[in-house]
Amino acid sequence: MLSTQPDKATLFRSLHTPAAPLALANAWDVASARVIEAAGAPAIATTSAGVAWSLGSPDGDALTRERALDLISRISAAVTVPVTADIEGGYGQSADEVAETVAGVIAAGAVGVNIEDGTRPAEELAARLTAARRAADRAGCRLFLNARVDTYLFGLGDPETRLDQTLDRARRYIDAGADGIFVPGVTDSATVAALADGISVPLNVMAGPGAPTVTELGALGAARVSLGSGVAQAAYAAARRAVRELLTAGDYGSLADGIAFPELNGLLAAPRGAEAR
Secondary structure (H helix, E strand, O other): OOOOHHHHHHHHHHOOOOOOOEEEOOEOOHHHHHHHHHOOOOOEEEOHHHHHHHOOOOOOOOOOHHHHHHHHHHHHHHOOOOEEEEOOOOOOOOHHHHHHHHHHHHHOOOOEEEEEOOOOOHHHHHHHHHHHHHHHHHHOOOOEEEEEOOOOOOOOOOOOOHHHHHHHHHHHHHHOOOOEEEOOOOOOHHHHHHHHHHOOOOEEEEOOOOOOOHHHHHHHOOOEEEOOOHHHHHHHHHHHHHHHHHHHOOOOHHHHHOOOHHHHHHHOOOOOOHHHO
16 A cells, blocks of 8 residues: 555656556545445546536636645545545646645645646746646645646647647647646547657546547557546436336336445445555
8 A cells, every 4th residue: 555645746757658558537525436446446536527517617717725635635644545636727826826826725635636728828827837836836745736628528720730730739738747648639549649649647538438449549659548527527427327216117227236335335345555655
């Protein structure tokens, strides 16, 4: 068992390799984090969308910093593996406020963050990343700073020049202190390979139905593969199926594949990560 936050930070960094990409099934609450850890995951990533939904907010910078940090703290205290937190744009209007968020994330026990550019100019996220890196350095934490480039996810710019635009943003973010680059919205082999070839730090892609396998993405150069909000969406879909079945057919068959009560209850029986701060 890892006993300190620095140990977890070191391990988390070492897990980023195309030879065996870090596969992350993103959690949105303590129970999902415990389930993911118990299934053998070497690390836990949160999904900002799933976290926001679980707390009654929409995704998209609507959740307050305080509520987000509270959830990150709860998850970090509940598991023994490293935790990386998706913090959207940084839960702040300025670079200084993003630095405050990152300091809070570290205090909450996490060893990594995702910060996204969305539709912001590249220079704005670069400033946020620089502030985040300084905050981590002040805290003495080897925080893994993963910069998310949303050019493909949001279909920004000219499709003919989107790859070059993405690589340009990635290089700016690396210069600003990013340890990894996350490009969601891309799973085709040619683009993933081109991104991996043009980016000097670990490449993170988001996978889902129809995407290449984790091993195949690793062979293309991806060092990290995450599911984003996909697991949370699947869980909520299971809840909707059960309700519709109950209200229409009056049946309960969709509950047959649930985790057994004693198993799930046992995962929450005692805190496991509080001593690892």
